[in-house]
Amino acid sequence: DVKVTQSSRYLVKRTGEKVFLECVQDMDHENMFWYRQDPGLGLRLIYFSYDVKMKEKGDIPEGYSVSREKKERFSLILESASTNQTSMYLCASSTMRGFGELFFGEGSRLTVL
Amino acid sequence: DAKTTQPPSMDCAEGRAANLPCNHSTISGNEYVYWYRQIHSQGPQYIIHGLKNNETNEMASLIITEDRKSSTLILPHATLRDTAVYYCIVRVAMTGNTPLVFGKGTRLSVIA
Numbered sequence: 561d562v563k564v565t566q567s568s569r570y571l572v573k574r575t576g577e578k579v580f581l582e583c584v585q586d587m588d589h590e591n592m593f594w595y596r597q598d599p600g601l602g603l604r605l606i607y608f609s610y611d612v613k614m615k616e617k618g619d620i621p622e623g624y625s626v627s628r629e630k631k632e633r634f635s636l637i638l639e640s641a642s643t644n645q646t647s648m649y650l651c652a653s654s655t656m657r658g659f660g661e662l663f664f665g666e667g668s669r670l671t672v673l
Numbered sequence: 674d675a676k677t678t679q680p681p682s683m684d685c686a687e688g689r690a691a692n693l694p695c696n697h698s699t700i701s702g703n704e705y706v707y708w709y710r711q712i713h714s715q716g717p718q719y720i721i722h723g724l725k726n727n728e729t730n731e732m733a734s735l736i737i738t739e740d741r742k743s744s745t746l747i748l749p750h751a752t753l754r755d756t757a758v759y760y761c762i763v764r765v766a767m768t769g770n771t772p773l774v775f776g777k778g779t780r781l782s783v784i785a
Binding site for chain 1: 705707709714715716717718719722762764772773774775776777778
């Protein structure tokens with residue numbers, strides 16, 4: 561089975577801190593994605609990557625950056641965390657041709673105080 | 674990608690079939706219908722997808738109308754563990770780099 565592992569299930573950070581959310585997949589998938597999920601707003605795409613060192617902005621990239629130095633790892637970076645970035649963050653991966661068949665991690669719930 | 678419309682919530686008795694509708698009246702010829710579900714506190718899980726023929730797998734069946742303007746996801750014998758939010762998504766598969774766009778879905782409650 562495909563496994564997408566997110567490094568932290570729960571994090572609490574302070575305003576202004578730099579935050580790293582890590583995601584690793586073990587099925588050699590080309591595509592990786594970061595979504596955030598908020599009540600009433602559903603899942604919104606932050607960034608995605610379809611190859612190592614490649615990245616594309618999603619619908620809400622402001623305040624975030626990403627890094628993909630290795631195929632299996634996709635990191636989401638909050639350069640200076642703010643309270644409006646308190647959310648559930650979900651990482652997903654898919655094969656190159658399987659853009660519709662995503663495998664998701666369990667999510668990282670970030671609270672920014 | 675075409676937009677979808679789903680009822681915000683539905684109930685289903687345990688052991689009965691759950692039929693979740695989705696309207697996608699503006700779907701175009703090369704767009705697929707995908708279904709995902711999200712159980713509380715977990716990431717979404719892929720269920721099934723189809724283009725125009727009905728599809729079945731170990732989790733569910735997907736019935737797409739002949740004009741492709743609507744579809745129904747069927748869970749044949751719903752259990753309490755099927756309580757989740759179900760998302761119907763339409764997109765062009767296999768081409769381009771356009772990721773999935775999730776709407777608000779249908780919250781299915783399976784009742785004992």
